[in-house]
Amino acid sequence: MSDLLQVRDLHVAFRTPDRTVHAVNGVSFDLKRGETLGILGESGSGKSVTLRSILRLHPEHRTRWSGSIRMEGDEVLDMKPRALADLRGRRVAMIFQEPATAFDPVFTIGQQIAETIRRHTGKSDADAWKRAKELLELVRIPSPAQRLKAYPFEMSGGMRQRAMIALALSCNPSLLLADEPTTALDATVQIQVLLLIRELQREFDLGVIFVTHDIGVAVEVSDRIGVMYAGKIVELAGVEQMVDAPQHPYSRGLLASTVHDGMRGQRLEAIPGAPPDLAEVPTGCSFAPRCKFVRPDCTTAPPSLLPSGDSHLVRCVLTA
Amino acid sequence: MDTLIPVDRGGPAQPLLLASGLQKHFPVGGGILGRGRKVVRAVDDLTLSVAKGETLGVVGESGCGKSTVARLLIRLLKPDRGTMVLDGDPVDEPHGITVNELRRNVQMVFQDSYASLNPRLTIGETLAFAPKAHGLPAAQARERVRDLLSKVGLDPNNYAERYPHELSGGQRQRVNIARALALRPRLVILDEAVSALDKSVEAQVLNMLVDLKEELGLTYVFISHDLNVVQYLSDRVLVMYLGKIVELGPVEAIYGDPQHPYTRALLSARPSMDPRKRTKEAPIQGDPPNPIDPPSGCRFRTRCPFAEDVCGRVEPILADTGRQSVACHIQVPGSGHSKAARTGVIAA
Numbered sequence: 038m039s040d041l042l043q044v045r046d047l048h049v050a051f052r053t054p055d056r057t058v059h060a061v062n063g064v065s066f067d068l069k070r071g072e073t074l075g076i077l078g079e080s081g082s083g084k085s086v087t088l089r090s091i092l093r094l095h096p097e098h099r100t101r102w103s104g105s106i107r108m109e110g111d112e113v114l115d116m117k118p119r120a121l122a123d124l125r126g127r128r129v130a131m132i133f134q135e136p137a138t139a140f141d142p143v144f145t146i147g148q149q150i151a152e153t154i155r156r157h158t159g160k161s162d163a164d165a166w167k168r169a170k171e172l173l174e175l176v177r178i179p180s181p182a183q184r185l186k187a188y189p190f191e192m193s194g195g196m197r198q199r200a201m202i203a204l205a206l207s208c209n210p211s212l213l214l215a216d217e218p219t220t221a222l223d224a225t226v227q228i229q230v231l232l233l234i235r236e237l238q239r240e241f242d243l244g245v246i247f248v249t250h251d252i253g254v255a256v257e258v259s260d261r262i263g264v265m266y267a268g269k270i271v272e273l274a275g276v277e278q279m280v281d282a283p284q285h286p287y288s289r290g291l292l293a294s295t296v297h298d299g300m301r302g303q304r305l306e307a308i309p310g311a312p313p314d315l316a317e318v319p320t321g322c323s324f325a326p327r328c329k330f331v332r333p334d335c336t337t338a339p340p341s342l343l344p345s346g347d348s349h350l351v352r353c354v355l356t357a
Numbered sequence: 358m359d360t361l362i363p364v365d366r367g368g369p370a371q372p373l374l375l376a377s378g379l380q381k382h383f384p385v386g387g388g389i390l391g392r393g394r395k396v397v398r399a400v401d402d403l404t405l406s407v408a409k410g411e412t413l414g415v416v417g418e419s420g421c422g423k424s425t426v427a428r429l430l431i432r433l434l435k436p437d438r439g440t441m442v443l444d445g446d447p448v449d450e451p452h453g454i455t456v457n458e459l460r461r462n463v464q465m466v467f468q469d470s471y472a473s474l475n476p477r478l479t480i481g482e483t484l485a486f487a488p489k490a491h492g493l494p495a496a497q498a499r500e501r502v503r504d505l506l507s508k509v510g511l512d513p514n515n516y517a518e519r520y521p522h523e524l525s526g527g528q529r530q531r532v533n534i535a536r537a538l539a540l541r542p543r544l545v546i547l548d549e550a551v552s553a554l555d556k557s558v559e560a561q562v563l564n565m566l567v568d569l570k571e572e573l574g575l576t577y578v579f580i581s582h583d584l585n586v587v588q589y590l591s592d593r594v595l596v597m598y599l600g601k602i603v604e605l606g607p608v609e610a611i612y613g614d615p616q617h618p619y620t621r622a623l624l625s626a627r628p629s630m631d632p633r634k635r636t637k638e639a640p641i642q643g644d645p646p647n648p649i650d651p652p653s654g655c656r657f658r659t660r661c662p663f664a665e666d667v668c669g670r671v672e673p674i675l676a677d678t679g680r681q682s683v684a685c686h687i688q689v690p691g692s693g694h695s696k697a698a699r700t701g702v703i704a705a
Binding site for chain 1 (some may be wrong): 526528563585588628638642647
């Protein structure tokens, strides 16, 4: 009832002339208002494809979908172009890894924010510019009036990312999708942007889905973390449970192989092998070929995402 | 028989590589007849030594000059100023060794594993290229390729005939490491060599780097923006900011008791791995300034919470504080900074 977003058994496949890539293979989760879900995964795990599906950003003619994505009760996969434009501009906003390419280089920051506000809220030009200035203040860009007149190339990476957050929030969305928004930033800037997102999320009671490959970043912003592998969520739990007691062998391996303080001189527990080719649909658990706990029943049927303890879901025969 | 095996000449006390006063500026933009041209001061007056058998970590944010340092050390870039000495031999000087001889001893691994391999050569051809160019007969070069591939954990029968696009990112980076080892170098410069890899694969490659170092008696210069990985691998750490060394010392000192305000900020900007102890406040505000026209005096002063008058007027020198060297006026007695000890005697 109070769910902002409901994703059910989402499958996304991309067709190319010579093969079909099964990028997302049955992803389900819910998100409440004011909640941050971190999606953690390595390259090719389907985390960005899942995120982009919520806005249906994939090329229509090459993408095969199934399942359901309900945004405040409305089915995204059935939306007509007009409803979809409204969803993308007003209800759900997205920020990307590389703010330099997400902005149009030939318009100023102010023009781009004001245009978005006019288009989606019907405000007058003067009101839109006024709102744009407020937004830059909100994301703590110094001397906002001057920055409105700046072109994207005139700003540093951190400033551009702040400007993109301002653009994303311009029409008061209820859901913010963040696709590795701090990966391209320097360490001292990354933490500033993470704190800003956390603050704005609280202030506006936003639902946030934060996709990242960096466990530290996910821990810093998330209420719950979903770990993805080969197009499936293999574990979904509260951030403390995930860090203290990960249960899926992949999540455990990922945490153990991430270098942090105090590991000097220790041998790292690397996960052997590499992620699978997504052109083939596996008959069993996708992680089985790399798993050190593999048993015969791992390869006979794909395991389901089942509860293991209090609000902790795991996709593994060992915990089922 | 093998002429490519390096010999230790200066003994254990002689640094393997010594660079002093290195400077590299890149002119940018036009300006009429070269007048009023702007300059990126990528590396300024950088002095460092790499001891035999150690791993020297280099950390800093983008634009701090860490990759320029790597390229200077292997002479992919010619320094504007400064000298280099490899195990007692001056590099590119009348009585010293040539740049080619330097590169036989010093090799490099880059971040982009795909861009750094020739797509038209098989892995075997790539690995045999340098040994052949340096005069190793073909049969021995083939043997060397098999040996290199097994050293980096790739089955020679399976991989020597493949092309780069047929390998995963982790496998390609193993090939790049093998290629760097093909001439049996003494020093390997790893410039963000694991940064593009997924965490589960990164751990495999890090373990391999540790093993290879021990097995082959290598010395590493490990450049990365990832503070955790640098801490894991390095014996000594060098922290750079806008083309300057701000702090240099043993890994325990840099991570356990950082002295420079920038090093402290950099370390506390790391995301906490504990959801109960999340970061409450960013340690410093703003972005690193543009390395064109860096701030006068101390280059960090525009973001430093302790900046005072003196920081804008006088450039701090890298001074020894006991365990590590720090370029900050606060650490120098009598520097004029209000936090510095007043009654210090400046070393004559």
